[in-house]
Amino acid sequence: MPSLHDVQHWLLTVMTTPGGAERGAMLARQTNGLTVAGMIHASRIADPMRRLGVYADGYLLRLYDCLATDYPMLRRVMGEEVFGFFARAYLWECPSHSPTLYDLGEGFPAFLSQHRPPQTDATDGTWLLPAELARFERAWLEAMRDHGPERVQHQALTASPWTSVSATHWEIPPCVRLLDLKLPLIPFWQVMVTSDDIAACPQPENSLVAISRMHYRVSAHPLADWQYSMLDALRQGCDVHQASQRVATRDMPKERVLADWMLWAPAAQELGLVTTRS
Incomplete structure (x- = not known):
């Protein structure tokens, strides 16, 4: 019978591993030997992986909502589909490691700059806009949050x-x-x-x-x-x-x-x- 700590660590790994619940379940099994079949009771309504996916997808969606809230102008400019693509890629590549969600989007401007196509026209501002606008919006958010002269x-x-x-x-x-x-x-x-x-x-x-x-x-x-x-x-x-x-x-x-x-x-x-x- 696994300890409460092992169960909590297993579920956290499944929920937060970049790539989704299936990849998280594989990593959790390699880490502590616990399997999905051994941890989740079977149900006629949905299989265990689908039920775990609800939690894993919900976790990612909450992080996405935080990122979208921090970068509303960038989201408008890029459009929901393109912004969503880069936001999810960022969340997988740079998962949250801070106890405050304020730190979540700190690296997003650098991420957009690093993933700009290598052969871009330096005279075309369209290629520069996402990363530069993200830098501007992040600075605006930080100015709002940090200590001021009031x-x-x-x-x-x-x-x-x-x-x-x-x-x-x-x-x-x-x-x-x-x-x-x-x-x-x-x-x-x-x-x-x-x-x-x-x-x-x-x-x-x-x-x-x-x-x-x-x-x-x-x-x-x-x-x-x-x-x-x-x-x-x-x-x-x-x-x-x-x-x-x-x-x-x-x-x-x-x-x-x-x-x-x-x-x-x-x-x-x-x-x-x-x-x-x-």
């Missing part, structure tokens, strides 16, 4: 920001996500959010984006190269002087970077991209 006591900037360069310590809120995209997705996203139409696929173009949350509302903002680099450097722990030195180029020396930063920083703070403390 409860942070902001340090008020002085009337002359030049006098506060050394005194102010700039930080990037945990909820901010910086994206280096291959498609300009902000206009595309805005059309998708405000209408039932599917926007035309944008043409490939490097697009730097910050997704932030302020007053519990998530928003996306286009960034210039130096703005993206400054935020990235600050996130890595640099102070504003170190960051401006890292960002500086021959055409944009440190002094100009610092000046532009101090002019832009109050607006960035209002957008929730940075917070300050002494």
